[in-house]
Amino acid sequence: xxxxxxxxxxxxxxxxxxxxxxxxxxxxxxxxxxxxxxxxxxxxxxxxxxxxxxxxxxxxxxxxxxxxxxxxxxxxxxxxxxxxxxxxxxxxxxxxxxxxxxxxxxxxxx
Numbered sequence: 001x002x003x004x005x006x007x008x009x010x011x012x013x014x015x016x017x018x019x020x021x022x023x024x025x026x027x028x029x030x031x032x033x034x035x036x037x038x039x040x041x042x043x044x045x046x047x048x049x050x051x052x053x054x055x056x057x058x059x060x061x062x063x064x065x066x067x068x069x070x071x072x073x074x075x076x077x078x079x080x081x082x083x084x085x086x087x088x089x090x091x092x093x094x095x096x097x098x099x100x101x102x103x104x105x106x107x108x109x110x
Contacts, residue, residue, distance in 0.1 A: 001019075001020045001021070001048045001049060001092060002020075002021045002023075002046060002047045002048045002049075003017065003020050003021065003022045003023070003047065003048065003049045003050075003051060003092075004022075004023055004024075004025065004028075004042045004045075004047040004049070004050045004051070005022060005023070005024040005025065005050075005051050005052075006025055006038065006050060006051065006052035006053065006054060007024075007025045007026065007031065007038075008052060008053040008054060008076040009024070009051050009052060009053060009073065009076060009081075010076060010078040010081050010082075011024050011026075012078055012082070013051070013078075013081055013082070013085065013088070016082065016085035016088075016089070017085070017088065017089060017092070020092065023047075025038060028041070028045075035057070035060060035061060036061060038050075039061065039066060039068065042068060043066065043067055043068060047068060048068065048069060048095075048097075049068060049069045049070070049071060049092065049095055050068050050069075050070050050071070051070075051071045051073065051088070052070070052071070052072060052073065053072070053073045053074075053075060053076035054072070055072055055074070055102075057070070057072065058070070058072065058100050063098065063100050064098040064100070065098065066097065066098060067097045067098075068097060068098075069095035069096055069097060069098070069099045069100075069101070070099065070100045070101065071088060071091055071092075071095070071101050071103060072100065072101065072102045072103065073103050074102070074103060074104065074105045075105065080105065080106075083106045084103050084105075084106060087103050087104070087106075088103060091103070
């Protein structure tokens, strides 16, 4: 699966997603792109999923009409995100275009 990390997604998460092709917005030179411009570029470059910590994105964009799946993290703090990797991997196994999945904070991290 081809995955794009939004600007606020910790790049270290990629090593917890083996078997997936992961790029970051920064690596692609898309640092200045926000919201629909970033989504448009991800679509143009055939990404399957965008992982972001932007919890407002679903209310600001019509994500269900996009050919991407979206995983929304509750935080972008790496000390918590690394504990979400099993849930993220589980969601990646079934996510479809237009799906918006909110990952929950693990109970031991609250």
